[in-house]
Amino acid sequence: MLPLNQLLVISAVSGLLGLDATAALQVMVSRPLVVGGVVGWMMGDAPMGLTIGSLVEMLWIGGVPVGSLVPPDGTQAAAFAAAAVIHLRSVSPYPGAAEAAGSLGVVAAVAVGGLGARAEIVQRRMMSRLSRWAEREVDAGNPAALGRILVAALGLAWLRGALVCAVSLGLGLPLLQLLMVQLPPEAVRALSWCFWLFWLLGLAVVADHFWERRALKHVAVGALGLAMLGSTLRVDQASLLLAAVVVAHAAGMWRWVRARRGEAA
Amino acid sequence: MKRLSRRSRVWATLRLLFLQGAWNFERLQNLGFAWCVEGALRELYPDTGERRAALKRHLELFNTHPYMAGYVVGAALRAEAEAPSALQAADAVTALKMGLSPALAAVGDSFFWATLRPAAGMMAVAWLWLAPHPWHLAAPLVFLTAYNLPGLWLRLHSLEMGWQEGDRVALHVAALRLPALTEGMRMAALMLAGALAGALARVAHPATGGGVPLVDNFLFLGAGLGMMLLLRLSVRPLAILLLCVVITLVLAVSFPG
Numbered sequence: 001m002l003p004l005n006q007l008l009v010i011s012a013v014s015g016l017l018g019l020d021a022t023a024a025l026q027v028m029v030s031r032p033l034v035v036g037g038v039v040g041w042m043m044g045d046a047p048m049g050l051t052i053g054s055l056v057e058m059l060w061i062g063g064v065p066v067g068s069l070v071p072p073d074g075t076q077a078a079a080f081a082a083a084a085v086i087h088l089r090s091v092s093p094y095p096g097a098a099e100a101a102g103s104l105g106v107v108a109a110v111a112v113g114g115l116g117a118r119a120e121i122v123q124r125r126m127m128s129r130l131s132r133w134a135e136r137e138v139d140a141g142n143p144a145a146l147g148r149i150l151v152a153a154l155g156l157a158w159l160r161g162a163l164v165c166a167v168s169l170g171l172g173l174p175l176l177q178l179l180m181v182q183l184p185p186e187a188v189r190a191l192s193w194c195f196w197l198f199w200l201l202g203l204a205v206v207a208d209h210f211w212e213r214r215a216l217k218h219v220a221v222g223a224l225g226l227a228m229l230g231s232t233l234r235v236d237q238a239s240l241l242l243a244a245v246v247v248a249h250a251a252g253m254w255r256w257v258r259a260r261r262g263e264a265a
Numbered sequence: 266m267k268r269l270s271r272r273s274r275v276w277a278t279l280r281l282l283f284l285q286g287a288w289n290f291e292r293l294q295n296l297g298f299a300w301c302v303e304g305a306l307r308e309l310y311p312d313t314g315e316r317r318a319a320l321k322r323h324l325e326l327f328n329t330h331p332y333m334a335g336y337v338v339g340a341a342l343r344a345e346a347e348a349p350s351a352l353q354a355a356d357a358v359t360a361l362k363m364g365l366s367p368a369l370a371a372v373g374d375s376f377f378w379a380t381l382r383p384a385a386g387m388m389a390v391a392w393l394w395l396a397p398h399p400w401h402l403a404a405p406l407v408f409l410t411a412y413n414l415p416g417l418w419l420r421l422h423s424l425e426m427g428w429q430e431g432d433r434v435a436l437h438v439a440a441l442r443l444p445a446l447t448e449g450m451r452m453a454a455l456m457l458a459g460a461l462a463g464a465l466a467r468v469a470h471p472a473t474g475g476g477v478p479l480v481d482n483f484l485f486l487g488a489g490l491g492m493m494l495l496l497r498l499s500v501r502p503l504a505i506l507l508l509c510v511v512i513t514l515v516l517a518v519s520f521p522g
Contacts, residue, residue, distance in 0.1 A: 023286045026331055028382065028412050033389055034405045050404060054390045059502060061383045068290060107510070110503055127289035127296075131324070134287075134296050138320050141313060146300040153287035153296070190510070190517035197488060197509040199465060204492035205502055206387055206458040209379075210451045254449065 001174045002087060007166060010039055014079035015162030021075055022120075023157040032056035032078030039082040048089070049082035052102055056081050056109055058202030062209045070124070073116020076161060080168045081109035084176055091177055094185040096192030103194040104176055112168045116161070123160045127153055267346040269428070273305045277338060278424045280304070284331050293328035298338070305342050315351035322355055329366035330373025332420050336434045337365045339427020347431070361432055368435065376443045377416065384454035385411035391461050462489045 002010075017038065020030035028034065032053045040049010056078040063071030084105035089098040130149050137145035183191070284297035302323055310316040329337055341358050348354030389408035393401050427434045465485070495505055 022288055023283070025282050026285070027417070028385075028409060031382075031386065031408070033386060033408055037402075037405045046402060050393060050402065054386075054393050054404065057386050058390060059506075061386055068293070103510070107506060110506070124288060124290050127287050128291040130287050131289050131292050131296050134299065135321070135324050138299075138317060138324060141317060143303050143307075143316070143320050146296065146303055150283060150286045150296060150300050154283070157286075186517040186521060187514065190513035193513040193517070194509050196465075196485075197492075197513065198506065200462065200485065200489040201492050201502060201505055201509065202390075203458050203462045203465070204489055204496055204505075206383065207455060207462075207493055208496040209383055210455045210458070211497070258445075 001177070002083065002169055006043070007169050010042055010079060010083060010169065011162045011166035013038065013042065014076060014165040015158045015160070017079075018073070018075040018161030018165075019154060019157055021073075023154055030075045032060060032074045032081075035075050035078040036082040039079045040086060043083060043086045045086050048086055048098075052082045052085050052105060053078045055102070055106060055198060055202055058206055059106070059198070060113065061202075061206050070117045070120050072110075072113030073120060073161070073164065074113060076116040076164045076168065077109040077113035079165050080112040080172065081105040083169055084108060084173060087173060088176060088180050091180045092183060092188050094183075094188040096189055097180075098192075099195035100183070100188045100191035101180065103191040103198060104180065106195075106198055108172055108176055112164070112172065115168065116164045119160050119164050123156055126156060267309050269305055269308055269342060269346055273308050274339075274342075274424060274428060276304050277301050277342070278335060278421060281331075281335055281338065281420065281424065284334050292324070292326040294331075294334070295324050295327050298327045298334070299323040301334075301338055302342060302345075306345070309342070309345050310351055319345060319351040319354065322351075322358065325359070327362060327366065329370040330377065332377055332416060333369035333373040333423065333438070335420060335423030335425075336369055336427040336438060337362055339424040339429070340365060340431050340434050341427075343428050343431040365435065369438065372438060372443055376447050380447045380450050380454075381415065382412055384450045384457075387454045387457045387461075391457050394461060395464065462486055 014035065017030050017035050020026060020028065033050070033056075034053065036053015036056065037046055037050040040046045040053070043049065056074060060072060060074040060077070063074060081102075082105070085098070085101045088101040088104065091097070092100065094100075130153050134146055134149050137143070137149070280297075280301040284294055284301060286300075287296035288294060289296070299320055303320060306316050306319050306323075310319055323341075327337075340361055344357045344361050345351070345354045348357060385408050388411050389404040392407045393404035395401075396403070426437050430437050492505055496502065
Protein backbone atom coordinates (compact mmCIF):
# COMPACT_ATOMS: atom_id res chain seq x y z
CA MET A 1 0.00 0.00 0.00
CA LEU A 2 1.11 3.57 -0.68
CA PRO A 3 2.29 5.59 2.34
CA LEU A 4 -0.63 7.66 3.63
CA ASN A 5 1.05 11.02 3.05
CA GLN A 6 1.87 10.11 -0.56
CA LEU A 7 -1.69 8.89 -1.13
CA LEU A 8 -3.10 12.14 0.23
CA VAL A 9 -0.76 14.37 -1.77
CA ILE A 10 -1.44 12.48 -5.01
CA SER A 11 -5.20 12.65 -4.37
CA ALA A 12 -5.07 16.38 -3.61
CA VAL A 13 -3.03 17.15 -6.74
CA SER A 14 -5.15 14.86 -8.88
CA GLY A 15 -8.31 16.56 -7.58
CA LEU A 16 -6.79 19.93 -8.43
CA LEU A 17 -5.84 18.84 -11.95
CA GLY A 18 -9.32 17.35 -12.31
CA LEU A 19 -10.86 20.82 -11.89
CA ASP A 20 -9.51 21.61 -15.32
CA ALA A 21 -11.70 18.93 -16.95
CA THR A 22 -14.93 20.91 -16.63
CA ALA A 23 -14.94 23.43 -13.81
CA ALA A 24 -11.98 25.71 -14.42
CA LEU A 25 -9.60 26.83 -17.17
CA GLN A 26 -9.93 23.78 -19.41
CA VAL A 27 -6.38 24.08 -20.68
CA MET A 28 -6.24 20.26 -20.66
CA VAL A 29 -3.86 19.69 -17.76
CA SER A 30 -6.56 17.25 -16.64
CA ARG A 31 -5.94 14.96 -19.60
CA PRO A 32 -4.51 11.50 -18.77
CA LEU A 33 -1.30 12.22 -20.67
CA VAL A 34 -0.45 15.14 -18.39
CA VAL A 35 -1.84 13.63 -15.17
CA GLY A 36 0.08 10.37 -15.73
CA GLY A 37 3.31 12.33 -16.13
CA VAL A 38 2.66 14.41 -13.01
CA VAL A 39 1.77 11.40 -10.84
CA GLY A 40 4.76 9.50 -12.25
CA TRP A 41 7.02 12.41 -11.39
CA MET A 42 5.59 12.54 -7.84
CA MET A 43 6.31 8.83 -7.46
CA GLY A 44 9.82 9.08 -8.87
CA ASP A 45 9.25 7.63 -12.36
CA ALA A 46 7.98 10.26 -14.77
CA PRO A 47 8.64 8.22 -17.97
CA MET A 48 6.51 5.31 -16.71
CA GLY A 49 3.73 7.63 -15.54
CA LEU A 50 3.81 9.41 -18.87
CA THR A 51 3.68 6.15 -20.81
CA ILE A 52 0.68 4.87 -18.88
CA GLY A 53 -0.99 8.27 -19.06
CA SER A 54 -0.61 8.37 -22.83
CA LEU A 55 -2.08 4.87 -23.12
CA VAL A 56 -5.10 5.93 -21.05
CA GLU A 57 -5.29 9.10 -23.16
CA MET A 58 -5.69 7.07 -26.33
CA LEU A 59 -8.22 4.65 -24.83
CA TRP A 60 -10.33 7.62 -23.63
CA ILE A 61 -9.76 9.80 -26.66
CA GLY A 62 -13.38 9.69 -27.79
CA GLY A 63 -14.81 10.79 -24.43
CA VAL A 64 -16.47 14.01 -25.55
CA PRO A 65 -18.38 15.94 -22.84
CA VAL A 66 -21.25 17.05 -25.11
CA GLY A 67 -24.24 18.63 -23.34
CA SER A 68 -25.16 16.78 -20.16
CA LEU A 69 -23.19 13.64 -21.09
CA VAL A 70 -20.61 12.81 -18.41
CA PRO A 71 -17.71 10.80 -19.89
CA PRO A 72 -15.52 8.55 -17.70
CA ASP A 73 -13.18 10.49 -15.42
CA GLY A 74 -9.92 10.19 -17.35
CA THR A 75 -8.03 12.32 -14.81
CA GLN A 76 -8.57 10.03 -11.84
CA ALA A 77 -8.27 6.94 -14.04
CA ALA A 78 -4.84 8.06 -15.25
CA ALA A 79 -3.71 9.04 -11.75
CA PHE A 80 -4.70 5.61 -10.48
CA ALA A 81 -3.19 3.72 -13.43
CA ALA A 82 0.15 5.56 -13.17
CA ALA A 83 0.36 5.08 -9.39
CA ALA A 84 -0.64 1.42 -9.69
CA VAL A 85 1.96 0.59 -12.33
CA ILE A 86 4.81 2.32 -10.52
CA HIS A 87 3.80 0.76 -7.22
CA LEU A 88 3.22 -2.78 -8.54
CA ARG A 89 5.91 -3.23 -11.19
CA SER A 90 8.41 -4.83 -8.81
CA VAL A 91 5.89 -6.85 -6.77
CA SER A 92 6.13 -9.92 -9.01
CA PRO A 93 9.53 -11.64 -9.47
CA TYR A 94 8.74 -12.86 -13.00
CA PRO A 95 10.00 -11.28 -16.24
CA GLY A 96 7.62 -8.77 -17.83
CA ALA A 97 6.27 -7.70 -14.43
CA ALA A 98 6.43 -3.98 -15.31
CA GLU A 99 4.33 -4.41 -18.47
CA ALA A 100 1.96 -6.81 -16.64
CA ALA A 101 1.47 -4.21 -13.92
CA GLY A 102 0.72 -1.72 -16.72
CA SER A 103 -2.02 -3.98 -18.11
CA LEU A 104 -3.56 -4.53 -14.68
CA GLY A 105 -3.41 -0.82 -13.92
CA VAL A 106 -5.13 0.10 -17.18
CA VAL A 107 -7.92 -2.48 -16.74
CA ALA A 108 -8.52 -1.28 -13.18
CA ALA A 109 -8.43 2.33 -14.37
CA VAL A 110 -11.53 1.63 -16.48
CA ALA A 111 -13.43 0.98 -13.24
CA VAL A 112 -11.95 4.12 -11.64
CA GLY A 113 -13.05 6.19 -14.66
CA GLY A 114 -16.59 4.85 -14.27
CA LEU A 115 -16.57 5.60 -10.54
CA GLY A 116 -15.37 9.13 -11.28
CA ALA A 117 -18.22 9.68 -13.76
CA ARG A 118 -20.79 8.49 -11.18
CA ALA A 119 -19.33 10.86 -8.60
CA GLU A 120 -19.48 13.73 -11.07
CA ILE A 121 -23.17 13.09 -11.75
CA VAL A 122 -23.85 13.33 -8.00
CA GLN A 123 -21.77 16.51 -7.80
CA ARG A 124 -23.63 18.12 -10.72
CA ARG A 125 -26.94 17.36 -9.02
CA MET A 126 -25.67 19.15 -5.93
CA MET A 127 -24.70 22.10 -8.13
CA SER A 128 -28.39 22.59 -8.98
CA ARG A 129 -28.92 23.62 -5.35
CA LEU A 130 -26.12 26.16 -5.73
CA SER A 131 -27.87 27.54 -8.83
CA ARG A 132 -31.09 28.05 -6.87
CA TRP A 133 -29.11 29.63 -4.03
CA ALA A 134 -27.55 32.05 -6.54
CA GLU A 135 -31.01 33.04 -7.75
CA ARG A 136 -32.16 33.77 -4.20
CA GLU A 137 -29.07 35.91 -3.59
CA VAL A 138 -29.66 37.92 -6.78
CA ASP A 139 -33.31 38.41 -5.79
CA ALA A 140 -32.13 39.66 -2.41
CA GLY A 141 -29.93 42.24 -4.15
CA ASN A 142 -26.64 40.52 -3.44
CA PRO A 143 -25.03 39.77 -6.82
CA ALA A 144 -21.56 39.65 -5.27
CA ALA A 145 -22.55 36.28 -3.77
CA LEU A 146 -22.22 34.72 -7.23
CA GLY A 147 -18.43 34.68 -6.87
CA ARG A 148 -18.62 32.98 -3.48
CA ILE A 149 -21.06 30.38 -4.78
CA LEU A 150 -18.75 29.65 -7.70
CA VAL A 151 -15.83 29.18 -5.31
CA ALA A 152 -17.98 26.75 -3.29
CA ALA A 153 -18.76 24.86 -6.50
CA LEU A 154 -15.07 24.66 -7.37
CA GLY A 155 -14.34 23.35 -3.86
CA LEU A 156 -16.99 20.68 -4.29
CA ALA A 157 -15.51 19.64 -7.65
CA TRP A 158 -12.01 19.42 -6.16
CA LEU A 159 -13.28 17.36 -3.24
CA ARG A 160 -15.06 14.96 -5.57
CA GLY A 161 -11.92 14.35 -7.67
CA ALA A 162 -9.65 14.00 -4.64
CA LEU A 163 -12.06 11.59 -2.95
CA VAL A 164 -12.39 9.37 -6.01
CA CYS A 165 -8.60 9.23 -6.31
CA ALA A 166 -8.06 8.58 -2.58
CA VAL A 167 -10.70 5.83 -2.43
CA SER A 168 -9.33 4.17 -5.58
CA LEU A 169 -5.75 4.27 -4.36
CA GLY A 170 -6.65 3.33 -0.79
CA LEU A 171 -8.85 0.35 -1.67
CA GLY A 172 -7.86 -0.59 -5.21
CA LEU A 173 -4.09 -0.64 -4.89
CA PRO A 174 -3.91 -3.20 -2.03
CA LEU A 175 -6.33 -5.45 -3.94
CA LEU A 176 -4.25 -5.21 -7.11
CA GLN A 177 -1.10 -5.89 -5.10
CA LEU A 178 -2.66 -9.04 -3.65
CA LEU A 179 -3.61 -10.17 -7.14
CA MET A 180 -0.20 -9.38 -8.63
CA VAL A 181 1.63 -11.39 -5.95
CA GLN A 182 -0.55 -14.43 -6.62
CA LEU A 183 -0.16 -14.39 -10.41
CA PRO A 184 1.69 -17.39 -11.91
CA PRO A 185 4.47 -16.69 -14.48
CA GLU A 186 2.18 -17.56 -17.42
CA ALA A 187 -0.33 -14.95 -16.33
CA VAL A 188 2.40 -12.34 -15.89
CA ARG A 189 3.68 -13.16 -19.38
CA ALA A 190 0.17 -12.95 -20.84
CA LEU A 191 -0.44 -9.58 -19.18
CA SER A 192 2.90 -8.28 -20.41
CA TRP A 193 1.81 -9.13 -24.00
CA CYS A 194 -1.51 -7.47 -23.27
CA PHE A 195 0.29 -4.23 -22.50
CA TRP A 196 1.47 -4.00 -26.10
CA LEU A 197 -1.90 -5.07 -27.46
CA PHE A 198 -3.49 -2.31 -25.39
CA TRP A 199 -1.28 0.16 -27.24
CA LEU A 200 -2.57 -1.20 -30.52
CA LEU A 201 -6.10 -0.98 -29.17
CA GLY A 202 -5.43 2.65 -28.23
CA LEU A 203 -4.31 3.39 -31.77
CA ALA A 204 -7.33 1.52 -33.14
CA VAL A 205 -9.59 3.65 -30.90
CA VAL A 206 -7.94 6.79 -32.29
CA ALA A 207 -8.34 5.58 -35.86
CA ASP A 208 -11.97 4.67 -35.17
CA HIS A 209 -12.59 8.10 -33.66
CA PHE A 210 -11.26 9.85 -36.75
CA TRP A 211 -12.64 7.31 -39.17
CA GLU A 212 -13.51 8.64 -42.57
CA ARG A 213 -13.70 6.66 -45.77
CA ARG A 214 -11.97 9.38 -47.76
CA ALA A 215 -8.99 9.30 -45.39
CA LEU A 216 -8.41 5.58 -45.76
CA LYS A 217 -5.50 6.12 -48.09
CA HIS A 218 -3.80 8.34 -45.50
CA VAL A 219 -3.98 5.60 -42.86
CA ALA A 220 -2.78 3.01 -45.31
CA VAL A 221 0.16 5.15 -46.43
CA GLY A 222 1.06 5.97 -42.83
CA ALA A 223 0.83 2.43 -41.51
CA LEU A 224 2.44 0.62 -44.40
CA GLY A 225 5.13 3.25 -44.95
CA LEU A 226 6.16 3.23 -41.32
CA ALA A 227 5.89 -0.56 -41.04
CA MET A 228 8.29 -0.80 -43.99
CA LEU A 229 10.62 1.83 -42.56
CA GLY A 230 10.40 0.17 -39.15
CA SER A 231 11.67 -3.03 -40.70
CA THR A 232 14.70 -1.38 -42.21
CA LEU A 233 15.64 1.53 -39.94
CA ARG A 234 17.58 1.11 -36.74
CA VAL A 235 15.75 2.12 -33.57
CA ASP A 236 18.06 5.09 -32.95
CA GLN A 237 16.94 6.48 -36.28
CA ALA A 238 13.45 6.79 -34.93
CA SER A 239 13.80 10.54 -34.69
CA LEU A 240 13.56 10.57 -38.49
CA LEU A 241 10.05 9.34 -38.04
CA LEU A 242 9.20 12.60 -36.38
CA ALA A 243 9.16 13.92 -39.90
CA ALA A 244 5.98 11.87 -40.29
CA VAL A 245 4.41 13.95 -37.54
CA VAL A 246 5.32 17.18 -39.27
CA VAL A 247 4.25 15.94 -42.69
CA ALA A 248 0.91 14.69 -41.36
CA HIS A 249 0.11 17.99 -39.71
CA ALA A 250 1.34 19.99 -42.68
CA ALA A 251 -1.01 17.93 -44.86
CA GLY A 252 -3.89 18.72 -42.51
CA MET A 253 -3.11 22.43 -42.42
CA TRP A 254 -2.76 22.54 -46.18
CA ARG A 255 -6.37 21.48 -46.59
CA TRP A 256 -7.42 24.35 -44.34
CA VAL A 257 -5.33 26.89 -46.21
CA ARG A 258 -6.76 25.67 -49.51
CA ALA A 259 -10.29 25.95 -48.15
CA ARG A 260 -9.67 29.53 -47.00
CA ARG A 261 -8.12 30.45 -50.34
CA GLY A 262 -11.12 28.97 -52.10
CA GLU A 263 -13.37 31.20 -50.05
CA ALA A 264 -11.26 34.27 -50.82
CA ALA A 265 -11.41 33.53 -54.56
CA MET B 266 -25.45 52.90 -27.15
CA LYS B 267 -24.15 52.61 -23.58
CA ARG B 268 -20.40 52.48 -23.12
CA LEU B 269 -18.63 49.41 -21.72
CA SER B 270 -15.00 49.87 -20.73
CA ARG B 271 -12.26 47.63 -22.09
CA ARG B 272 -11.39 46.77 -18.50
CA SER B 273 -14.83 45.24 -17.94
CA ARG B 274 -14.55 43.26 -21.15
CA VAL B 275 -11.14 41.92 -20.16
CA TRP B 276 -12.50 40.92 -16.74
CA ALA B 277 -15.42 39.17 -18.39
CA THR B 278 -12.97 37.33 -20.68
CA LEU B 279 -10.96 36.12 -17.68
CA ARG B 280 -14.11 35.08 -15.81
CA LEU B 281 -15.06 33.03 -18.86
CA LEU B 282 -12.31 30.59 -17.83
CA PHE B 283 -14.66 29.55 -15.01
CA LEU B 284 -17.83 29.39 -17.12
CA GLN B 285 -18.48 25.77 -16.17
CA GLY B 286 -17.43 26.14 -12.53
CA ALA B 287 -20.95 25.41 -11.31
CA TRP B 288 -22.26 23.29 -14.21
CA ASN B 289 -25.56 21.76 -13.11
CA PHE B 290 -28.23 19.56 -14.69
CA GLU B 291 -31.02 22.12 -14.22
CA ARG B 292 -29.60 25.17 -15.97
CA LEU B 293 -26.20 23.96 -17.16
CA GLN B 294 -23.73 26.90 -17.45
CA ASN B 295 -26.10 29.57 -16.11
CA LEU B 296 -24.19 30.45 -12.95
CA GLY B 297 -20.86 30.78 -14.73
CA PHE B 298 -22.46 32.97 -17.41
CA ALA B 299 -24.10 35.23 -14.84
CA TRP B 300 -20.86 35.62 -12.89
CA CYS B 301 -19.03 36.37 -16.12
CA VAL B 302 -21.30 39.28 -17.09
CA GLU B 303 -21.95 40.53 -13.55
CA GLY B 304 -19.13 43.10 -13.56
CA ALA B 305 -20.08 44.41 -17.01
CA LEU B 306 -23.76 44.73 -16.02
CA ARG B 307 -22.69 46.82 -13.04
CA GLU B 308 -21.22 49.30 -15.51
CA LEU B 309 -24.09 49.10 -18.01
CA TYR B 310 -26.89 49.44 -15.45
CA PRO B 311 -26.08 51.82 -12.61
CA ASP B 312 -29.67 51.36 -11.40
CA THR B 313 -29.87 48.45 -8.94
CA GLY B 314 -33.30 47.30 -10.04
CA GLU B 315 -32.34 47.19 -13.72
CA ARG B 316 -29.10 45.40 -12.91
CA ARG B 317 -30.93 42.80 -10.84
CA ALA B 318 -33.42 42.16 -13.66
CA ALA B 319 -30.61 41.76 -16.19
CA LEU B 320 -28.58 39.47 -13.96
CA LYS B 321 -31.58 37.30 -13.19
CA ARG B 322 -32.18 36.93 -16.90
CA HIS B 323 -28.64 35.59 -17.30
CA LEU B 324 -29.30 32.99 -14.60
CA GLU B 325 -31.66 31.24 -17.02
CA LEU B 326 -30.58 28.05 -18.76
CA PHE B 327 -27.48 28.49 -20.90
CA ASN B 328 -25.25 26.00 -22.64
CA THR B 329 -22.67 26.21 -25.37
CA HIS B 330 -19.11 25.11 -25.96
CA PRO B 331 -17.01 26.80 -23.25
CA TYR B 332 -14.46 28.08 -25.79
CA MET B 333 -17.13 29.61 -28.02
CA ALA B 334 -19.03 31.19 -25.13
CA GLY B 335 -17.00 34.40 -25.48
CA TYR B 336 -18.79 35.18 -28.74
CA VAL B 337 -22.18 34.81 -27.04
CA VAL B 338 -21.11 36.86 -24.00
CA GLY B 339 -19.70 39.64 -26.19
CA ALA B 340 -22.78 39.76 -28.43
CA ALA B 341 -25.13 39.61 -25.43
CA LEU B 342 -23.31 42.49 -23.72
CA ARG B 343 -23.56 44.52 -26.91
CA ALA B 344 -27.31 43.85 -27.07
CA GLU B 345 -27.56 44.97 -23.42
CA ALA B 346 -25.59 48.11 -24.26
CA GLU B 347 -27.68 48.95 -27.32
CA ALA B 348 -31.04 48.63 -25.56
CA PRO B 349 -32.36 51.75 -23.81
CA SER B 350 -33.28 49.77 -20.66
CA ALA B 351 -32.81 46.31 -19.14
CA LEU B 352 -36.48 45.54 -19.73
CA GLN B 353 -36.24 46.36 -23.43
CA ALA B 354 -33.04 44.32 -23.79
CA ALA B 355 -34.66 41.16 -22.44
CA ASP B 356 -36.13 39.76 -25.66
CA ALA B 357 -33.14 40.64 -27.83
CA VAL B 358 -30.62 39.16 -25.39
CA THR B 359 -32.59 35.97 -24.82
CA ALA B 360 -33.15 35.47 -28.56
CA LEU B 361 -29.47 36.08 -29.24
CA LYS B 362 -28.34 33.60 -26.59
CA MET B 363 -30.85 30.98 -27.72
CA GLY B 364 -29.92 31.43 -31.37
CA LEU B 365 -26.14 31.52 -31.11
CA SER B 366 -25.50 28.95 -28.37
CA PRO B 367 -26.48 25.68 -30.11
CA ALA B 368 -24.78 26.61 -33.39
CA LEU B 369 -21.55 27.61 -31.68
CA ALA B 370 -21.73 24.54 -29.44
CA ALA B 371 -21.90 22.30 -32.49
CA VAL B 372 -18.89 24.01 -34.09
CA GLY B 373 -16.87 24.00 -30.84
CA ASP B 374 -17.67 20.40 -29.92
CA SER B 375 -16.75 19.20 -33.37
CA PHE B 376 -13.54 21.21 -33.64
CA PHE B 377 -12.12 21.35 -30.10
CA TRP B 378 -13.43 18.24 -28.34
CA ALA B 379 -13.74 15.81 -31.23
CA THR B 380 -10.80 16.93 -33.37
CA LEU B 381 -8.15 19.27 -31.96
CA ARG B 382 -7.85 17.58 -28.57
CA PRO B 383 -7.55 14.01 -29.89
CA ALA B 384 -5.24 15.18 -32.69
CA ALA B 385 -2.98 17.03 -30.22
CA GLY B 386 -3.06 13.94 -27.98
CA MET B 387 -2.10 11.73 -30.91
CA MET B 388 0.74 14.10 -31.77
CA ALA B 389 2.02 13.94 -28.18
CA VAL B 390 1.79 10.14 -28.08
CA ALA B 391 3.77 9.95 -31.32
CA TRP B 392 6.29 12.35 -29.80
CA LEU B 393 6.59 10.18 -26.68
CA TRP B 394 7.39 7.09 -28.73
CA LEU B 395 9.48 8.56 -31.51
CA ALA B 396 11.41 11.52 -30.13
CA PRO B 397 15.01 10.92 -29.01
CA HIS B 398 15.54 10.48 -25.27
CA PRO B 399 15.24 12.51 -23.04
CA TRP B 400 13.27 14.86 -25.32
CA HIS B 401 10.45 12.32 -25.40
CA LEU B 402 9.53 13.45 -21.87
CA ALA B 403 8.37 16.76 -23.35
CA ALA B 404 5.27 14.99 -24.74
CA PRO B 405 2.86 16.77 -22.32
CA LEU B 406 4.31 20.13 -23.39
CA VAL B 407 3.83 19.18 -27.04
CA PHE B 408 0.22 18.29 -26.25
CA LEU B 409 -0.52 21.42 -24.23
CA THR B 410 1.12 23.72 -26.80
CA ALA B 411 -0.53 22.10 -29.83
CA TYR B 412 -3.91 22.27 -28.14
CA ASN B 413 -3.77 25.58 -26.33
CA LEU B 414 -2.29 27.81 -29.03
CA PRO B 415 -5.51 27.90 -31.07
CA GLY B 416 -7.69 27.32 -27.99
CA LEU B 417 -6.36 30.22 -25.93
CA TRP B 418 -6.21 32.53 -28.95
CA LEU B 419 -9.89 31.93 -29.60
CA ARG B 420 -10.87 32.26 -25.95
CA LEU B 421 -8.98 35.50 -25.46
CA HIS B 422 -10.30 37.27 -28.52
CA SER B 423 -13.82 35.81 -28.92
CA LEU B 424 -15.54 38.09 -26.41
CA GLU B 425 -14.03 41.14 -28.05
CA MET B 426 -15.20 39.90 -31.46
CA GLY B 427 -18.69 39.26 -30.06
CA TRP B 428 -18.74 42.79 -28.63
CA GLN B 429 -17.64 44.36 -31.92
CA GLU B 430 -19.80 42.27 -34.25
CA GLY B 431 -22.93 41.89 -32.11
CA ASP B 432 -25.51 39.62 -33.70
CA ARG B 433 -23.35 39.33 -36.86
CA VAL B 434 -20.71 37.39 -34.95
CA ALA B 435 -21.85 34.12 -36.55
CA LEU B 436 -20.43 35.39 -39.86
CA HIS B 437 -17.05 35.92 -38.23
CA VAL B 438 -17.09 32.35 -36.86
CA ALA B 439 -18.07 31.01 -40.28
CA ALA B 440 -15.11 32.86 -41.83
CA LEU B 441 -12.72 30.91 -39.59
CA ARG B 442 -13.51 27.86 -41.75
CA LEU B 443 -13.26 25.54 -38.76
CA PRO B 444 -14.99 22.61 -40.56
CA ALA B 445 -12.23 22.65 -43.21
CA LEU B 446 -9.55 22.74 -40.53
CA THR B 447 -11.39 19.92 -38.75
CA GLU B 448 -11.20 17.78 -41.87
CA GLY B 449 -7.50 18.48 -42.33
CA MET B 450 -6.71 17.65 -38.71
CA ARG B 451 -8.71 14.43 -38.83
CA MET B 452 -6.64 13.29 -41.76
CA ALA B 453 -3.39 14.27 -40.07
CA ALA B 454 -4.35 12.42 -36.89
CA LEU B 455 -5.41 9.34 -38.84
CA MET B 456 -2.11 9.37 -40.69
CA LEU B 457 -0.23 9.65 -37.41
CA ALA B 458 -2.18 6.78 -35.83
CA GLY B 459 -1.41 4.61 -38.82
CA ALA B 460 2.24 5.65 -38.78
CA LEU B 461 2.68 4.95 -35.08
CA ALA B 462 0.96 1.58 -35.41
CA GLY B 463 3.40 0.74 -38.19
CA ALA B 464 6.42 1.86 -36.16
CA LEU B 465 5.30 0.49 -32.78
CA ALA B 466 6.76 -2.95 -33.29
CA ARG B 467 10.23 -1.51 -33.98
CA VAL B 468 10.67 1.24 -31.40
CA ALA B 469 11.58 0.93 -27.73
CA HIS B 470 9.12 1.34 -24.85
CA PRO B 471 9.52 4.95 -23.66
CA ALA B 472 9.84 3.94 -20.00
CA THR B 473 11.42 0.47 -19.85
CA GLY B 474 13.31 0.52 -23.17
CA GLY B 475 11.92 -2.94 -24.01
CA GLY B 476 10.48 -3.94 -27.37
CA VAL B 477 7.37 -5.78 -28.53
CA PRO B 478 7.78 -9.44 -27.56
CA LEU B 479 5.53 -10.62 -30.36
CA VAL B 480 6.44 -12.54 -33.45
CA ASP B 481 6.40 -10.11 -36.31
CA ASN B 482 5.60 -6.45 -36.80
CA PHE B 483 3.23 -7.14 -39.71
CA LEU B 484 1.39 -9.70 -37.57
CA PHE B 485 1.31 -7.11 -34.79
CA LEU B 486 -0.10 -4.56 -37.21
CA GLY B 487 -2.64 -7.15 -38.34
CA ALA B 488 -3.84 -7.48 -34.76
CA GLY B 489 -4.34 -3.71 -34.71
CA LEU B 490 -6.38 -3.85 -37.91
CA GLY B 491 -8.46 -6.64 -36.37
CA MET B 492 -9.18 -4.44 -33.37
CA MET B 493 -10.07 -1.59 -35.69
CA LEU B 494 -12.52 -3.86 -37.50
CA LEU B 495 -14.13 -4.87 -34.19
CA LEU B 496 -14.49 -1.20 -33.24
CA ARG B 497 -16.11 -0.46 -36.60
CA LEU B 498 -18.53 -3.29 -35.82
CA SER B 499 -19.45 -1.33 -32.66
CA VAL B 500 -17.71 -3.70 -30.24
CA ARG B 501 -16.86 -1.65 -27.15
CA PRO B 502 -13.16 -0.99 -26.38
CA LEU B 503 -13.63 -2.52 -22.90
CA ALA B 504 -14.81 -5.78 -24.49
CA ILE B 505 -11.74 -5.81 -26.77
CA LEU B 506 -9.54 -5.03 -23.75
CA LEU B 507 -10.88 -8.09 -21.94
CA LEU B 508 -10.69 -10.17 -25.12
CA CYS B 509 -6.97 -9.31 -25.32
CA VAL B 510 -6.50 -10.57 -21.74
CA VAL B 511 -8.30 -13.84 -22.47
CA ILE B 512 -6.47 -14.50 -25.77
CA THR B 513 -3.01 -13.79 -24.33
CA LEU B 514 -3.77 -15.96 -21.28
CA VAL B 515 -4.75 -18.86 -23.56
CA LEU B 516 -1.59 -18.30 -25.65
CA ALA B 517 0.68 -18.09 -22.59
CA VAL B 518 -0.73 -21.29 -21.12
CA SER B 519 -0.65 -23.09 -24.50
CA PHE B 520 2.96 -22.10 -25.25
CA PRO B 521 4.83 -22.04 -21.90
CA GLY B 522 8.38 -20.68 -21.99
